Amino acid sequence: MGQARAEDTFTGRFYAGKGDVEYLQLLDIARRMWAPDPEFQSVPMLYTPQWNGLVEGPTWGAWWIQNSYGSTYCALPFIEEPVVSFLQNSQDLWFDQMGDGKRIGGQNWQAPDGCLCDAASPGWVYYKQGDGRIDIHDWGMEFTAAGLVMQAELLLISRDPQAIAHYLPMLERVANFIETRRDPKNDCFLAGPAGNLLAPSYAGWKRPDGSYGRAYLTGLSVTYIAGLDRLIELEKLAGNTWKAELYAERRARAHRGLMRHLTTEEGYLIKSLDPDGTRHGVYGAPKHGYFEAVCNHDAICFRVTDDAQSRRIYDKLASIPGLRPHGLIITNYPSLDDLYTEPTGLWEFGRWVNGGHWSTCEARAMMAYYRLGKHDDVRRSMEAILRFARQFRMDNPLIDFGANVYQPNEPINTVYDSYGIPAAMVRGLFEYLYRAEGLTLVPHLPPGITELQQLFPIRFGRKRLYLSTAGSGPITGVRLNGQPWKRFDATSVSLPYDETPEVARLTILMGGARAPRSAARPAPPPALPTPSASDPPVLADLNARAGKLAAFSEALQRDGLGDRYEAAHARLAVEWIAMLNQRQRLQAEGKLLPLAAEAQAAAEELYRSTASKLCDGLGRVLLGYRKADDPTRQRIYRLWLEHADAPGWFNVRAMGQAQSFLREGECLRMSVAGKPESSCGWARDLDEPITIPAGARLVVELRGSEGARFFVDLMGLDGNPVFQTQWQDSPREMSEVSFPLEAGVQVGQAILYTANVGAEAHNDFRRVIIEVPGQAPLARFLVPSGPTARSARDDKR
Structure with missing residues (x-):
């Protein structure tokens, strides 16, 4: 990937330059x-x-x-x-x-x-x-x-x-x-x-x-x-x-x-x-x-x-x-x-x-x-x-x-x-010697590279450096944001922190060379595709999750929070899923070298599982913000609730080639695809644990696709199950299924699972509660108005 437009010119995703094209391409692959x-x-x-x-x-x-x-x-x-x-x-x-x-x-x-x-x-x-x-x-x-x-x-x-x-x-x-x-x-x-x-x-x-x-x-x-x-x-x-x-x-x-x-x-x-x-x-x-x-x-x-x-x-x-x-x-x-x-x-x-x-x-x-x-x-x-x-x-x-x-x-x-x-x-190209007073750059460019542009930033505190070079040999001039910069010698450039702009575009001139007139621009990351009915279910689910995360990232940006870790994590997940679409297009066009069959299958699974992990991991982090004292984290959590696929739930099992838990009307749809008997699971904690009274039951309202099965764990405070439904065939029409519970046990978490008998399956969960018939629910893990976990104390407010 990357183009050599002429014999001595290269433009890639992260590097552009002139001279030793093979070396420039290796640099670009390295950064990729x-x-x-x-x-x-x-x-x-x-x-x-x-x-x-x-x-x-x-x-x-x-x-x-x-x-x-x-x-x-x-x-x-x-x-x-x-x-x-x-x-x-x-x-x-x-x-x-x-x-x-x-x-x-x-x-x-x-x-x-x-x-x-x-x-x-x-x-x-x-x-x-x-x-x-x-x-x-x-x-x-x-x-x-x-x-x-x-x-x-x-x-x-x-x-x-x-x-x-x-x-x-x-x-x-x-x-x-x-x-x-x-x-x-x-x-x-x-x-x-x-x-x-x-x-x-x-x-x-x-x-x-x-x-x-x-x-x-x-x-x-x-x-x-x-x-x-x-x-x-x-x-x-x-x-x-x-x-x-x-x-x-x-x-x-x-x-x-x-x-x-x-x-x-x-x-x-x-x-x-x-x-x-x-x-x-x-x-x-x-x-x-x-x-x-x-x-x-x-x-x-x-x-x-x-x-x-x-x-x-x-x-x-x-x-x-x-x-x-x-x-x-x-x-x-x-x-x-x-x-x-x-x-x-x-x-x-x-x-x-x-x-x-x-x-x-x-x-x-x-x-x-x-x-x-x-x-x-x-x-x-x-x-x-x-x-x-x-x-x-x-x-x-x-x-x-x-x-x-x-x-x-x-x-x-x-x-x-x-x-x-x-x-x-x-x-190694610039070594980067960080010290208390600033940063020293020590260029080590191969003599065959006569022009180089790094199309990505280098970190320097809260500042970002974009580096380029022209010529070869000893340093004879430096320009910082287009202006002459005097802090250099024949082998290095010094950047005191307090004198460096927030965004610094530094051009190092060597051997008497002049600054290039034009500069390459970084290639934009791949865009998310428009959803299509022809998308494979696995990719369609991931694209749906990416769309929600993109909206979440944009909301953070509007709130002035776009430079935080949370926004960056969301962007990475979106970029990964967009790249996964790009990979499939390149494969269809015959532009990627195929692997042996077993290795190819493992590679595709690694790409897909990485997408799911990046999404699930961010969800687990943001779920931890729900009780945060920091007002910024509280704001981020509220924005996440507005845009997340299954707010409050976090993934605990991912045994399929792909799995997702996404809003589908008034339900949450849990999907799994892969080999028969693959399964996935999502968990939700109660704000406060409850003690099960006499006569209580677990109520699950759901419907499933052909070949779908479901399982529910209620977890005790020690992390072990206190009740399990065992695997159940999912009803094809929306139905209520209830299970009597043992009195006296404490419950702090519910885990919902979906398994497939064939290649893929999904369950639409509409309601998951613990109740005593005729009384207000003791715990609402999932209700039609939105996924809100509550404890008995919540219902008394």
Whole structure:
């Protein structure tokens, strides 16, 4: 997708320019992978309503620090709402459950104060690497440092005073925890087995008696220094001068220790140093003679090493062909000889953490390549992941030295790690160094690109930057909104925050070039189609939901709330469904490469389920606003009630290819399509729970299509059913069905389900209440005048 109108000109959805058209097209594809796209898998497919955030992947139900590190760091400048909120909600799984010396996590581990984790999901956290000999594993030391980097970078970009005030004390606790491992004699940091980022590839110090203890871990120094660099800037931004000075002193000492004790004569970094002086990761040495790639490319990526040392590190890396046998960097070469287990099975060389490839690491390696002008390496990385992307296998190629994916038996797959490569392709162009006083751009454009336009904004606090370049070579001029800008040198452009306009269109002129006379315009997102009787039922239902969300978004815009997360989430859902229509048109026109039959079916299901999740997730969030104290949230909730498909209900089961719960006259129609016996369900909470009196019954008034069935759960306060109707055949004509209830039980929620006997089915629910005959209803989950859940207390008002 995207056009090369002439030999040296390219216009795509996110990039336009002249020169190296192939590189420009790779850039455009890279950015497309972070937005709804009809051709490629993309990040919104990883959305989960469970925590209104991102999940590692369909087969991985949590959020990992190591896996997300490269992807998040590289994407942060260009992602916007609602993805920013999705990402923060995911990282909150780490910070809301961070160690405090009391909290108990997985395996009954009680982590020290400030310790983050390997991975977390709601109510679940692993403070150590959970694979391998977990009985000897150290706390997630470098996981914690990487969490510091990501959260601090997010805050530096957003510059939100309230968010900084909330997270800064946590980040200080994180830094203080890492400080407990500093050895004051050498200013290096001690970590035990599996305390590294790519755990458990690091065993610590193998003592003479065969037990394992702590050694000086290079990666912990590198990642902690990167974290301190950002923490220092946050303290400045918050006005905490003395704290900024404290962390600057800690940073200087850590850097001194790294250079003196963990650096080889050739300039590259070793992996670790045992207390007895044994060095691990000195390439070519008779023992532990491998090259450790991760700490070395990270040191370049995060500017822990200066330009001269960074070039020496790269030269060493590039001289070892075994580190990139398939265009993607592996963790180490040759095999590790210092694991705490034999290098077989999962630990064999070329797999997982011993010479496997991790896309999260590739992202940081690409930032290193960009910094040093190694654009062919960047190109090679992107081309390598595209081989998997075109097969809908955006899985981590963790095996065969990066040649094959980790879960080959899945018909398709996608994980967050893999999107680090396209994110790095985008961020590396200008690097984006965020500091308290402002932003520094460091262009790293390939010399073959003579003109570039980024057709999307870069975040800088509440301001937005649109960047373009002309020429190649050193910077010779800059124009900001058409006016000359003097804050630049031959390699960088500085933008103090207070001097930057709200919308800044910045043109960087290089090699004496003049500013282009014309500029490309961003392509508008696909529009929702006009409803048609020929639309497949699945698509028709999704289009109906999108129409309501579009109206909701427009209402927010009219109320001056269009820049909020809620409006952005609605727009994303609408854009995704419009793109789904576009995908079907492109398929009908033969413009998309087909997949194998099983993979094609799985891909279509992923597109459809993503649409449903985006809609359902927003509904669950807005339902939580009904008791909000914040008047703005109360206003948003009222607008949602006016426009939502099934206000007050949230999806709890989605086992069909598509499902929806939409207003149909005075009823709510619940539809499901897919394989026979597919089902879906929506739940609604009572404002206040009720206790069932004697003689009460559940009344359901409904009709169903041919082959439709229904089921109702009444849920107790512990989340378990207190009454179930079991599956019932739905009446074809509108009918009332009642069920006697047991007295004395408490009810706080009802769940309605629909199942299909054939390919598709729907139920029209007109009324769902709990009543004692002859008395006012005790609870109204659904009534013809509109879906309003009420408790017994409501009827007395």
